[in-house]
Amino acid sequence: MSDFRIENVSRRQFLQGTAGLTLAFALPASAAPAGPGKAGGEVVGKVNFEPNAFLRIGADGSVTIISKHLEMGQGTYTGLATMLAEELDADWNKVRIEGAPADASRYNNLFWGPAQGTGGSTAMANSWEQMRKAGAAGRFMLVQAAAKRWQVPASEIAVRDGIVSHSKSRRKAGFGELAQAAGEETIPSELTLKHPRDFRLIGKHAPRKDSADKTNGKAIFTQDIQLPGMLVAVVAHPPRFGGKVKSFDAKRALKVKGVVEVVQIDNGVAVLAKDTWSAKKGRDALSVDWDESNAFKLGSEEIFARYRELAQTPGAVAAQQGNVEPAFAAAKTVVSAAYDFPYLAHAAMEPLNCVMRQTADGCEVWNGEQLHTGDQHALAGFFGIQPEQVKIHMLYAGGSFGRRACSKSDYVLEAAQIVKATGGKAPIKLVWLREDDMRAGYYRPAFHHTLEAAIDASGNISGWRHRLVGQSITKGTGFEGMMIKNGVDVTSVEGAANLPYQLPNLLVDLHTPSDIGVPVLWWRSVGSSHTAYSTETFFDQVAQVAGKDPVALRLSLLQKHPRHAGVLKLAAEKAGWGKPLAPLAGMRRGRGVALHESFNSYVAQVAEVSVAADGSLKVDRVVCAVDCGVAINPDNIRSQVEGAIGFALTAMLNGEITLKEGRVEQGNFDTYPLLRIGEMPKVEVYIVPSAEKPTGIGEPGVPPLAPAVANAIAAATGKRITRLPLRTEELRA
Amino acid sequence: MLQLNVNGKLYPLDVEPDTPLLWALRDTLQLTGTKYGCGVAQCGACTVFVDGSPQRACVVPVSAVLGRKITTIEAADGSRVGKAVQAAWRKLDVVQCGYCQSGQIMSAVALLQQNRKPSDADIDAAMAGNLCRCATYVRIRAAIHEAAKQLA
Secondary structure, X not given: OOOOOOOOOOHHHOOOOOOOOOOOOOOOHHHXXXXXXXXXXOOOOOEEEEEEOOEEEEXXXXXXXXXXXXXXXXXXXXXXXXXXXXXXXXXXXXXXXEEOOOOHHHHOOOOOOOOOOOOOOOHHHHHHHHHHHHHHHHHHHHHHHHHHHHOOOHHHEEEEOOEEXXXXXXXXXXXXXXXXXXXXXXXXXXXXXXXXXXXXXXXXXXXXXXXXXXXXXXXXXXXXXXXXXXXXXXXXXXXXXXXXXXXXXXXXXXXXXXXXXXEEEOOEEEEEEOOHHHHHHHHHHOEEEEXXXXXXXXXXXXXHHHHHHHXXXXXXXXXXXXXXXXXXXXXXXXXXXXXXXXXXXXXXXXXXXXXXXXXXXXEEEEEOOOOHHHHHHHHHHHHOOXXXXXXXXXXXXXXXXXXXXXXXXXXXHXXXXXXXXXXXXXXXXXXXXXXXXXXXXXXXXXXXXXEEEXXXXXXXXXXXXXXXXXXXXXXXXXXXHHHEEOOEEHHHHOOOOOOOOOOOOEEEEEXXXXXXXXXXXXXXXXXXXHHHHHHHHHHHHHHHHHOOOHHHHHHHOOOOOHHHHHHHHHHHHHHOOOOOOOOOOOEEEEEEEEEEEEOOEEEEEEEEEEEEOOXXXXXXXXXXXXXXXOOOOHHHHXXXXXXXXXXXXXHHHXXXXXXXXXXXXXXXXXXXXXXXXXXXXXXXXXXXXXXXXXXXXXXXXXOOHHHHHXXXXXXXXXXXXXEOOOXXXXXXX | OEEEEEOOEEEEEOOOOOOEHHXXXXXXXXXXXXXXXXXXXXXXXXXXXXXXXXXXXXXXXXXXXXXXXXXXXXXXXXXXXXXXHHHHHHHOOOOOOOOOHHHHHHHHHHHHHHOOOOOHHHHHHHOOOOOOOOOOHHHHHHHHHHHHHHHO
């Protein structure tokens, strides 16, 4: 495997460490990066000025901003460009964005040490100073060039919307006119960044840069790449995790028109054809005999039964305050609950795929690339070359939600195996059909939680015990050193181990079964996708037992957490917390609240639901307050939160991957349904004004939704949902 | 040789007649704006017009559309409604990952061609077959209303 490692102490500590914010590296114009929409990496127009690795200005005045992060829908390209263009004082209409090549020496994630990649909602946060400094450097050099040309003091020169001007002498020039001269200026070592009151793009409206091409069919995803002589590969995978090919018969497959070759690889048999449909028909015509002697054969029910048994015994301690034992011994009331969370598939609209070819000096990859350095190292190890010999074109990803940042490089290595098995004679497009994508594993891990709270004679929460059971995402990967401490994978307990409520006695512990053969991975909001649910619904239940208002009780325990309290108050106020809901004929209605911090962003949501007599549920409205520091692009924050609410509601209502005797039972959207437009609630998003450094927004909207809805259901029906997804029969009147 | 009429052009086509229109468009004609999402008419990412009516190209064999007029996202701006829908999508920044949006737009155009003033319920019914994993539904609905306003 790869020797790739992520170096950082913890994601939680990144706000303290600014992790070597070096500005820019001089980049020769010839090394221009590839961008989405282009199969090559050609530079459009003449390049006259390239002050650093993130900026290129053409003689025509075009401003090209290079994104080191993947655009998978979360608005990264636009956000990164907003920061750079702000300090450059560029004309937003002339800005275009390109994806950076894989090169961790220039494009590493500053929170991940020497590794390049996109994840953990870090794109804006780690780039906040880097991109602004890159823009400020460009602006400085353009101003210097103008000052020399016009023989005026640089301090008298203004820059606005891509125009450099000197008002006293009434001279002005576009960036393009100054580009060549600016290229001869030296890169400044000291830069002054703008005061926030002078922002013209940050915090204002900078429209998405990918809207045009994503509404006319021109945006290029991996699925759209066509290379001369390229073959499409569709693979027969083993029906159970850990299965192997015993033997196969390709005769019928090879008779399918268009099929060129059939090869065995580690994880199955690949059929190569001139087009996707022929490859699929060929794959369907294969007969494969599987060796399942080492395959994983348990079903979901058996896995949960084992988890429930493990939950009877203490696990590795993830967090401890005070002493819970005496608190429970002295409790007036003990409240308890147990939760089951299923495996979840990412199910991005673009099923996984990867285009790859061998070249004279290495290999070349086209991919919605989320983990550049990890995949470079994995491929280098596989081909016996250096990581730098792996050239990656980062294309738009049609969603990912974490799946394309596979720490084991699963589908990328599968493409490499096919390239190698076919002798590297043709470029390969590996295409996973929907069912292949759904059944390939790397799911959000299934979890079982138990919670207990002690309530003392005064009605206060005197003890809190939380036990979690589930597989580790990072064990055995390059992220292990960063994420696992004292046997506790932080991605298993985040959101539970750092409960914000001030409680005198608390114990959080964890069991990490290592013999479950289902591959698991981060899924949008990672551990918080289950911990927010159990902690926030349980808190609601405790408040009810204690006879306290859930908002008031939370606020009373958040004295040390003003940002948590801030979003909670704002959401409650905007939702009209405490005011009765309008009755709806035949419906039981309720309102529920949840609060959760993830990726250093704070989100509170209030949901309103209507439950019919047959148990069917409609989420009518969700009011959301978010504090993610400086709002770089407020409209994108709203957009991400709207989408996160729909994504989380999908999981709550429908999301479930189940296994029967080791076989995944779902395959397509008929058995793994996604939310449809008619089920989407009305959403209101309120952003807390903040001068704090920007933090994540791609994921933090997800965690509070399901618990807010569950708490609303409890308010409407008195029923507590402890097993997801929701079974509407549990809500029958 | 088979022949397809796509976006007003005739294309010769050397594929098996059972090939779904989706793969003929994408792999053979290299019109890649129409997307593969599920292959079984569950997600709507491959929505195109056949003689003006929306169809899921992943389940329509080429043999069923010979001699018929096919319109894809690449030619969506060929009608006034198509232009208005695209403009509304851009004005409201509907897209996120964008992969399903070709299909969303084609379905929205089909709706507005039939119904110039759709209600929320009309939109929910017409768009129910188009999945968006990014859940851009709030804005899809708003953009359809916006396009309707512009077309009024």
